[in-house]
Amino acid sequence: MSKSVNLASSVFRTDIFSNKCSIVTGGSKGIGKAIAIELASLGSKVVIASRNSKEIQESAESIKSITGNEHIYGIECDIRKEESVKNLVKSSIDKLGGINFLVNNAGGQFPCPVENMTIKGWKAVIENNLHGPFIMCKEVFDSYMKENGGSIVNILAEFKRGFPLMAHTGAARSGMDNLTKTLSMEWASYGIRVNAVIPGTIVHKSMIKHYGEKFTSVLDILRKKIPVQRYGTCEEVSGAVCFLLSDAASFMTGGSIIVDGGQTLITPTSLFNVPEHSKLPAFQWLNNVKSKI
Numbered sequence: 569m570s571k572s573v574n575l576a577s578s579v580f581r582t583d584i585f586s587n588k589c590s591i592v593t594g595g596s597k598g599i600g601k602a603i604a605i606e607l608a609s610l611g612s613k614v615v616i617a618s619r620n621s622k623e624i625q626e627s628a629e630s631i632k633s634i635t636g637n638e639h640i641y642g643i644e645c646d647i648r649k650e651e652s653v654k655n656l657v658k659s660s661i662d663k664l665g666g667i668n669f670l671v672n673n674a675g676g677q678f679p680c681p682v683e684n685m686t687i688k689g690w691k692a693v694i695e696n697n698l699h700g701p702f703i704m705c706k707e708v709f710d711s712y713m714k715e716n717g718g719s720i721v722n723i724l725a726e727f728k729r730g731f732p733l734m735a736h737t738g739a740a741r742s743g744m745d746n747l748t749k750t751l752s753m754e755w756a757s758y759g760i761r762v763n764a765v766i767p768g769t770i771v772h773k774s775m776i777k778h779y780g781e782k783f784t785s786v787l788d789i790l791r792k793k794i795p796v797q798r799y800g801t802c803e804e805v806s807g808a809v810c811f812l813l814s815d816a817a818s819f820m821t822g823g824s825i826i827v828d829g830g831q832t833l834i835t836p837t838s839l840f841n842v843p844e845h846s847k848l849p850a851f852q853w854l855n856n857v858k859s860k861i
């Protein structure tokens with residue numbers, strides 16, 4: 569009997585990004601750090617960027633040691649500031665040789681009802697989650713992708729039913745959803761795909777620190793309603809981002825992937841209670857990597 573030959577060539581290979589250069593904003597911790605680790609482990613050169621210069625350098629070193637990839641660079645940047653973004657993009661091209669992938673992950677907000685929200689607070693969140701990613705897209709397009717093509721993934725947050733206590737972020741993410749769709753059409757002829765990932769509740773060290781003790785007590789009430797019956801991991805978001813960046817998603821643009829364990833399907837009028845279970849466990853990397861995200 570002749571030996572069978574596997575003629576299939578799956579996109580899921582360990583060297584899949586070995587000729588790629590990526591920028592991940594907010595790569596110093598949490599979801600952004602996980603994305604940077606996964607890209608680096610698949611061979612990409614990576615620049616991570618955030619405002620705290622010490623943290624971003626430490627994270628770059630940590631990603632190098634976890635993945636064995638030497639081509640990881642931390643650059644201080646505030647995505648809300650145009651000059652800072654211009655510097656990030658120029659330095660990234662100098663260090664990496666180009667920018668094939670952009671992950672607009674940096675962002676965040678604080679809980680606050682509109683009646684207590686200051687104009688300054690509103691602006692800070694709109695700038696962090698809409699204006700900043702817009703400047704990033706534009707600068708990367710002008711400086712590299714217009715000539716060379718590329719793939720962009722924007723990290724959003726669920727926004728379709730409004731966002732009580734976080735009106736600023738709901739409005740910004742809704743704007744980013746629309747921008748993702750617009751850019752996917754305007755930039756398709758330049759060879760650029762633009763997609764989004766919408767994480768549900770992804771609980772990790774810095775997230776808990778940001779929202780504090782009060783939030784932790786709310787978490788268990790919500791968890792019981794989620795079909796998967798748990799919160800997500802940074803790695804579970806990262807896998808979706810790498811998929812969208814890769815050629816496995818070559819027919820996807822202007823789209824989004826919701827990574828939320830079914831959380832957005834819950835409605836206040838739903839009569840169905842998910843029976844308690846633990847049959848859909850989280851995808852996790854090794855513990856020694858997990859502890860560094």
Ligand SMILES: CCCCCCCCCCC/C=C/C(=O)SCCNC(=O)CCNC(=O)[C@H](O)C(C)(C)COP(=O)(O)OP(=O)(O)OC[C@H]1O[C@@H](n2cnc3c(N)ncnc32)[C@H](O)[C@@H]1OP(=O)(O)O
Pocket residue numbers: 675676677678679680686688689690692693696725733768769775778779782783786
């Ligand atoms: C207890 C119930 C909690 C319910 C929570 C539900 C949680 C479900 C969440 C699921 C969806 C999303 C999850 C996530 O995104 S997790 C990631 C969390 N991480 C972050 O958000 C980090 C990034 N965030 C920030 O850096 C800040 O929030 C901010 C975007 C505002 C930027 O902060 P920065 O300090 O740089 O901003 P400014 O100094 O320019 O501040 C400008 C003004 O903004 C107002 N402000 C800022 N922080 C707060 C606050 N904590 N509370 C109220 N107001 C705030 C304020 O007016 C600032 O001006 P002043 O300092 O002059 O007063």
Ligand SMILES: NC(=O)C1=CN([C@@H]2O[C@H](COP(=O)(O)OP(=O)(O)OC[C@H]3O[C@@H](n4cnc5c(N)ncnc54)[C@H](OP(=O)(O)O)[C@@H]3O)[C@@H](O)[C@H]2O)C=CC1
Pocket residue numbers: 593594595596597598599600617618619620623645646647648673674675676677696700723724725726766767768769770771774775778
């Ligand atoms: N965790 C969750 O449940 C969810 C998260 N998301 C979104 O996913 C993204 C990542 O979340 P997560 O990892 O949890 O958040 P973290 O708070 O853990 O990390 C946020 C990262 O963004 C950086 N950052 C924030 N503002 C700026 C800025 N103006 N310029 C440059 N960098 C900035 C932070 O560094 P530094 O402060 O030093 O600048 C940090 O590296 C965010 O956009 C978040 O809103 C969406 C839905 C759910």
